[in-house]
Amino acid sequence: MELREVIGRRRSIRFVRPYKMVEPEKIQMMLEASRLASHWGNVQSLRAVAVFRDTAPKEVLDSIEGFIVGWQIRIAPVILVWYLDPNAVDVQGDRLRELLDAGALGFGPKKERVEALEKTLLPIFAAIGESLKEPGLNEVDCGQGIAQATLMAYDMGLGTCCLGTPHGEKIKKGLGIPEHCRVLLLQTVGYPAEHWEAGGQRPRLPFEELYQMNHFSTPFERKAEVVEELKRDKMITRPAPLPDREDELAFLQQALGIEPPGLL
Numbered sequence: 001m002e003l004r005e006v007i008g009r010r011r012s013i014r015f016v017r018p019y020k021m022v023e024p025e026k027i028q029m030m031l032e033a034s035r036l037a038s039h040w041g042n043v044q045s046l047r048a049v050a051v052f053r054d055t056a057p058k059e060v061l062d063s064i065e066g067f068i069v070g071w072q073i074r075i076a077p078v079i080l081v082w083y084l085d086p087n088a089v090d091v092q093g094d095r096l097r098e099l100l101d102a103g104a105l106g107f108g109p110k111k112e113r114v115e116a117l118e119k120t121l122l123p124i125f126a127a128i129g130e131s132l133k134e135p136g137l138n139e140v141d142c143g144q145g146i147a148q149a150t151l152m153a154y155d156m157g158l159g160t161c162c163l164g165t166p167h168g169e170k171i172k173k174g175l176g177i178p179e180h181c182r183v184l185l186l187q188t189v190g191y192p193a194e195h196w197e198a199g200g201q202r203p204r205l206p207f208e209e210l211y212q213m214n215h216f217s218t219p220f221e222r223k224a225e226v227v228e229e230l231k232r233d234k235m236i237t238r239p240a241p242l243p244d245r246e247d248e249l250a251f252l253q254q255a256l257g258i259e260p261p262g263l264l
Ligand SMILES: Cc1cc2nc3c(=O)[nH]c(=O)nc-3n(C[C@H](O)[C@H](O)[C@H](O)COP(=O)(O)O)c2cc1C
Pocket: 010, 011, 012, 013, 069, 161, 162, 163, 164, 165, 185, 202
C-alpha cells in the first residue's frame, strides 16, 4: 500500500477480532517502525511493553483492565503499553557523539565539529539536563514513534486504538515498569472486526482554521486540486457517518457481547 492510502485507512479501530491473535512478528514490525522515528538529540525516550492476551500473566492483564473503555482492552489480542523513560536524557551526550560519528551533525572538519560539540553544545545541554526530562519535547518525539508504529500496523491490515489512562501508576506496578517512567497511553492492536472505513473518515476541524502561512493572520490556502489528488490516492476518504454505520455498530456490539451503549 502507498503511504497516502495507509494514512487514509488509519482510524481508530475499536472493534477487533478477539479470537485472532496478532503475530509477534507484526508487533515487532510496529516497534521497528517506532524505533526509527526522529527524536531530539537522538535520545529515544520512547519505550513499550507489548502485552499479549494469550500469554501474559493474569496480574499483568488485571493491571491494564477495568478502566474506562474497558471493553476495548478486554477484546484486544495485544495491548501496547507505551511509556517514556526520562532518564534516556542522561546519556544524551553519548547519543550526540554517536550522531557526530555517523556524520549526521554539522559541517566542517571533524576535529572542529567534535570540539564544538564537547565545548559548546554538551555544556548547554548539561546545564538544562533536568528540565529536558520534563513533559514537553520528549512527548512530541514519543508521539512520532507511536504514529510510525500505527501506520505500520495499518499497512499490515491491523487496526489500533489509542487509549489514554489515568492509571499509569497501577499499570507501571503491574508490568514492572520502573517508577521514574511515565505511562503515555495504551494502544490496542488487532485484526479489524469492522470494515476498514469504520463508518467513514471522522470529522476534522477545517484546514484553514488549523494552519497558517507566514503569519498567524493568514490562513494556509487549501487548494482544491491538492484535495482532489489526495482523494484519487485514497488518502482523503468518504466522510462519516456512512449510511450503514448504525447497523454495523449494532451488529458488532451483539457479536462481541458489548452491552449498550457500549461506550464504557
Ligand atoms: C493520545 C490519544 C489518546 C486517546 N485516548 C482515547 C481514549 O481514552 N478512549 C477512546 O475511546 N479513544 C481515545 N483516542 C482515540 C480518539 O478518540 C480518536 O483518535 C478520535 O476520535 C479520532 O478518530 P480517528 O482516530 O478514527 O481518526 C485517543 C487518541 C489519541 C491519539
